[in-house]
Amino acid sequence: MKIKERQTKILDILRMMQRIVSIDELSEIINVSNITIRRDLQDLEEKKAIIRTHGGCMLAGRFMMETQYHKRVATNFDLKQPIGQRAAKEINDGDRILIDDGSTTFHISANLGHFKSLSVYTNSLAMISELSRFPNIKLYLFGGVVNDQLYSVEGYLTEDTIEHTRFDKIFLGVDAIDYSGTCFVNKESSARLTQIMLRQGKERILLCDHTKISKEAYYSYATLDDFDKWITTPIADKQQLQYFSKKTNLIIV
Numbered sequence: 001m002k003i004k005e006r007q008t009k010i011l012d013i014l015r016m017m018q019r020i021v022s023i024d025e026l027s028e029i030i031n032v033s034n035i036t037i038r039r040d041l042q043d044l045e046e047k048k049a050i051i052r053t054h055g056g057c058m059l060a061g062r063f064m065m066e067t068q069y070h071k072r073v074a075t076n077f078d079l080k081q082p083i084g085q086r087a088a089k090e091i092n093d094g095d096r097i098l099i100d101d102g103s104t105t106f107h108i109s110a111n112l113g114h115f116k117s118l119s120v121y122t123n124s125l126a127m128i129s130e131l132s133r134f135p136n137i138k139l140y141l142f143g144g145v146v147n148d149q150l151y152s153v154e155g156y157l158t159e160d161t162i163e164h165t166r167f168d169k170i171f172l173g174v175d176a177i178d179y180s181g182t183c184f185v186n187k188e189s190s191a192r193l194t195q196i197m198l199r200q201g202k203e204r205i206l207l208c209d210h211t212k213i214s215k216e217a218y219y220s221y222a223t224l225d226d227f228d229k230w231i232t233t234p235i236a237d238k239q240q241l242q243y244f245s246k247k248t249n250l251i252i253v
Contacts, residue, residue, distance in 0.1 A: 012110040017074040022056040069151040072103035079209035095168040101152035102173020170201030176217035181224035184217035191219035206230040224248045
């Protein structure tokens with residue numbers, strides 16, 4: 001990986017995690033030595049792109065947003081990042097896509113800069129700073145009530161706008177999947193909103209890693225049969241893997 005590419009990767013990681021990130025973490029994620037990371041951080045500090053801390057760094061020029069949402073983005077970062085990278089390969093130039101406010105779907109945003117033309121609709125406030133970096137992306141943010149913990153918008157206005165819009169592809173997250181393939185979220189309002197999103201896509205793609213299987217959540221919004229594809233990480237239980245494969249097109253990263 002070239003220096004510029006590596007430093008761009010560091011900034012992407014800091015934007016996504018929205019917290020102080022240690023040198024050890026950066027070294028593990030990017031798969032280079034701590035010495036290399038220190039050199040990159042010194043260079044980025046001289047460019048005033050980051051602020052060095054004891055054993056790590058943070059983005060410069062903005063307050064840290066330690067919300068529930070950003071903590072979720074940082075959880076299982078090494079699993080979510082390749083899912084986001086693979087999801088971007090499902091997109092074509094000129095597509096009209098919807099990305100929900102999930103912590104895994106957020107990882108698509110860093111991988112859209114190469115498109116010549118793309119229309120992205122989202123209810124995620126966190127994606128504004130990510131996607132506004134790319135001049136060829138037309139970004140649409142749904143109106144609605146701001147949820148300052150999930151860093152998103154929701155409510156009647158959001159639902160009404162989505163109900164009157166069609167998308168080439170939609171990318172949705174989930175808080176839990178049970179062994180029957182039912183998809184759950186933790187809030188009733190999120191379940192209702194996600195059901196509306198699901199109806200509006202020509203192609204519907206689920207993004208979540210294998211750790212969501214058998215987790216607890218309270219409100220179901222769909223089953224795997226409702227999705228055209230599920231991009232996930234390796235599922236150890238071979239019998240469960242075969243069962244899920246019969247319900248949707250599994251893409252393992």
